[in-house]
Amino acid sequence: MAAAAAAQTPTFKTGVDLVRFDIRVVDGAGHPITDLRQDEIRITESGEGLPVILFQRVSEPSESYTNMAVRAVTAEVSSNEAFPRGHLYILIFDQEHITAGNEQRARVAAEEFIRRRVRATDRVALFAIPGPGPQIGFTAEKLRIINELPKIHGTYRRTASTPVGTLGIYEAHRIAQGDETLIVNAIERTNSETGADFIAVRSNGRQVANASDDRTEARRVLVENARTVVAQSDAASRQFLQRLADVIAGFRDIEGRKTVVFFSEGFVQDNLSRELETVAAAAAESYCVFYTFDLNRRGPQMDETAAPTTVQSSEIQARIAPLATLAVETDGTMIVDAASHTQQALDVLAEQAQHYYLVGFTPSIAARQNRGSYHRVTVKVTRPGARVIARTGYAVSPSTVLADRRGSINNVLGAPFAQQGLKIDYTTYVMKAPEAGQQRVVLSLTADLPVRSAPDEKADVVFVVRDVRDGRVVASGTDTMALPASARPGAALGNGSWRVQFNVPAGAYLMRTVVREPGGLTGSADRRLDVRPLNGPDLAVSDLILGSAVSALPVRPRAYAGDGLSGVIETYGRSSLQLQGLDVKIDLRRAGTAETIAMIAADLEDGQEDPLGVSRRARFLLPLAGVPPGDYVAHAVVKARGETIGERTRQVEVLAGSAPPLMAEEAAARVESVRPVEVVRGDLARKYIAALRQRAEGTPAGPAARDASDGRWEQVEAGLRRVPADDDAVASALRGLALFVREDYAGAAAALNRSFEADPANALTAFFLGWAADGAGDARAAIGAWRNAAHLDPTLVSAHLALADGYVKLSQPALAVQALRAGLAALPSSPELQTRLRQLERNR
Template sequence: MTIHRPQRVVCVGVLVLGAISSVADQPPNREFQAGVALVTVDVVVTDRHGHTVPGLDRSQFRLTEDGRPREIRQFQAVQVPPPTGSLPTAPASRPRVSSNAREGQPARTFAIVFDDLHLSPAQAEPARKVVAAFLKEAFSSNDRVALITTGGDVWWTTVVGRGRDDLFALTSRLQGHRPPDTTVGHITDWEALRIHDRDRSVLALVTRRLTDVGADEVYAASVNRRRITLRLLSRVTDALAGAEGRKSVILVSEGFVSEPQRSEYRDVIASAWRANVAIYFLNARGGAELATAGATDSPRLLSEGKDTVGERSVYIDAVRSEAEGAVSVALDTGGFAVGATADLGRAIRQIADESRVYYLLAYDPLAPLDGKYHKIGVEVLRDGLAVYARKGYFADTPRGKGRDPEPTSDKLAPAIRAALDAPADDGGLPLRLAAYVRNNDGDKTDVMLVGEVEVDVLPDARPGAPDVDIEYYMASVSRESGERAGISDNVHPSSSEGHAPLLTRTFRLSGGTWQARLVVRDAKSGRMGSVTHDFEVPLQEGFRMTTPILTDTVAPGPRPVPVAHLAFAAGAPVVAQFEVSGQRSGPDGISRVLSGFTLTGPGGRTLAHMDPTPIRPGADGRLARMLKLPVPPEPGQYDLTLTAHDDIA
């Protein structure tokens, strides 16, 4: 058996390094950039048929705060091209190193929240079809998408163009966890709420059909489910606060009753207003109708008010009371609700269109950071059009900025938690992340995560001086099982010339696809960065090779040091090291593994080649090889192909 391990992104040369540094350090190119004191509002405008309206200008909008006119200081009309046919095929292999350097213009961001706590197993199947329909029809290749379950089994983020297959694979893990109650004595959540609120008419109706009401138990269970779902929605909207472009949350749920006096309702709406996020509610109640509703369906419309124009409003079914809480959350955040008997295809297109054609308005607030709620009013000065935007905001300090002394339930600072949850990487502190799959021991494999921090951008960093105090968190999650691994720490790295400080941790992981995230914060300035890296942990079967270490740093021993970069300075010595395992032994108990390599440069010309030669076991019996690669004569991109062959197999 022969293994070929091409290292296709090995770049050598100061020219490549310069290009990478300039991308990491430059601010993003934004057409619209609101100042710190400005309030930003996303505005969707539709015609009588519910279609989004492009082509409006600043003069056609009127904006008020608390009823007082405000000047529109900044304005941008956004129109994202619709998807063109099928999405591109996902890359054949994942990148060896991931960076949080910004690429191009900000994309749209979607968070699909699958509310498995409010879905029964039977309802989960059509609800999964809703998610699959969104993945297939609504997204463009550069959209950022997070797929999340309220029960905590799934939290995965990706860019659609490179992670579409991961999202489709995750839909198989979307299950319903609410046990169905088909007993004669079944009480709905709404009935339990009304009885809890001393509604005698509902109590009388329920009592006539039951001898033992049991409303207290049903109400307590309902409160617990709602609390978890609403708190997770707040966590999701908090995580979206730092993302640029249009931000939307799609809640796929059976819905929940409305009890607005509870703090969780106010918190999720305030968080959505703060983050400028619209929440859309897709009602899964009604079984398979949700996935099969067609254009002939005639959903009943519930208007937001007499000024509502067209068909956008709210599509809602006959069991409104059981889902009224989810409907109100959607309306109050600038989204809408879709009932189980609505035209699903039309609803998906409408949500996608509202994220493709919209307007960004920014203005000076009346009283910056006074801690109070302020109502926002937006009008369009053209007949026959409807306007949808968030209804207000709280003038307080945005979450996730600087140090927040209040820890979350998992003991992480809110800023760290939001950065770990966010679909988009934070480029405030340049980072890179790589994964090195080592040999296995038992049913799990040692995987070393290596992060690099460009601390030179920090104000207190001096070459060679440990003046930087950073805290970091590394977390990994399995796509197949939801298994998690994470660790946090504080370090005092030195900034040495030519090398970024390394953050290295080893985790024991099962086979499959994993997603790792590194979050770093400078303790003094509060400056943060985050980076996401997807990688494969192969099943430990047969003849195999560890992830090759390619490095310009060698510790005494000699011991090659794993790094998180594939660009090296011209003239710097570069070392490669790998290990093989799973080889067969001959009748004499001795294995025979041969290894060689080929290094090619620009134009495909061969710079160095070594025919396969036997790998001699080390003192510990391991089969490892270290190669000192020849220094290329000029800057450019170089490809290294390693081969290993089990001669006995």
């Protein structure tokens, strides 16, 4: 059954339009159903079933919002699924269709609602349409919203002046539709108001008829004037609805169901059905639910200049009809005669729980061919006794362009809550940076992404880090990540991963990371980052880094019991003397308990000096034989001369057995998936660039070497243009690295090869030459370069690993095993080489 279900799961690929719908599902008693499954949902349009390919459940926080939010941003792994959501309120006053003075009660009720019922975790937006008036997006500043409410004023007038006298707006609509009773009454009223006939048709300067003699002519003139009033009224309403649709559509990049509190007296909708559908389509796209408040006053209007010509109840019913339409189309409610109980209605609204589902489905062919048009659907569930409450339809958006992408990402960066369109998880690793006063942070991220339709399709990734003290941006970046080639078994989406590193001073920071796939779905998650100083006078310890069967620097480490758990931790000091007498022990504990399952002492490497001091790395490979599968915590204790100087932990999942065999294609992808910028940001690259900078001091290549040290590769290229020739190994190496970052692999390989010929004893030049040659598609040249690097420096673990993966890429696993064994001869305790060798031997 599971296999059959997996086979039936449609794959979500890029280039495929996706419509997302928010629905509520309740039982017979009206209580929310919170355990619905994706396979229980049926969506049909004109009798045709539409496949559901995305499914998410959104629930009201089960405990204090503050507690959940703090736990979410401080967790070891930041996830947008763990972040709670408050309510999103959009207050809209229809100034065009509220009689002057009728807005006052609504303003007072809105102020009380904001003061008493809007929680600190909620966000409120306020718009007065049309302007002038407040235009405020989502904010937590309640006082700011309250101070803007007095600027809202109704401007609607129920009557209009015409050449034949005063006509009511609703009266004009009825006359234009041919209501004979109203036509006769209007003619008589106009004659009585003016005291004379209002029709005079002249021919050759002579009056030939008047209204009393020619009722047909009187009727024609009255109807023409009524139609003019209708046209003017419809134009104003049409303009208002377009502006309303624009406001609502502006929230489409912000995830979550939004409550639109819409204050209006309504308008006649006879000629506005298309515009109302446009608003409903924008609401569907933005997950907006309209709660329309009828502000019409029942009873005589003291400011009317004439007695009403139509039955008041009939006019009000006609005017509030579009309010009811918006409420029904968007799964909301209309509050009739709200002027008498606005506050009570708002209180009821605040009590509503946020339990709903977001479902994504493929639109019909007709909807894709007629983008922007409204298409009605039916949503049902197969569970007995369950009832669906949903909006009535959708519209497919126009294709996105680059400007939409940038605007969408900026909206998500400023959104009040984490976005959950795409599931993302990320964590950080903090280590010492080579620059004084800086710490290096490595961000490792995974995301659920659609399957790529073309090899070069990528998702956008953006992160921003702000100082918690003043909101100042201390680090940010924009990049892309590869989309997966296939979906996970039984799922519509695949997995994507991405890493970046940046430097920040010690301090407390809040960061937001955003992922956006080409079709427009986004995910974001927030994280609090507390960075300790690692290059001060005292001993300091890095984060604990665990190896994983998934990848290096994993978001969620996994280890197989048959392979053991490998890892590394670094200790930093000002001198080698400080780092003598170190003792590093690692123990594995069950998650949530202090029970120790296994323990080992780490192997300490020799100290490595740098301009800021000395670092010493401790590696370990903890056996997991007999450890049952489950969630655990790896706990490292670092002591110097018996005194504890640091404790670090990292969660890890232990799986039964051994890691599955690594396929040749996956091994090849290890090399292919590494981006040039990541290569030159790594430890070896920084070490290599630091050596090049030292050698370049006092030479024409000195400024370019300093730019390379700061990661300014475009300036490196520009600076090297002033260097006479590549007769120098340093200049050639810098040029090669700059070309490599620009992904000019052939040029990079040529330049690095010249550097290696000038300095054939440099192992790091050979190592990076291998990367450039591989990028240029010359796998055998890459293997030769990596072989040279491993020969020149047998302790270069990365060279042994790259050489092994290069052999696997050429379908020569025996040579790969031989390369790893040669590396282990020089580095018998290397957990990276040991783990890689076991993987290859199982695959043979």
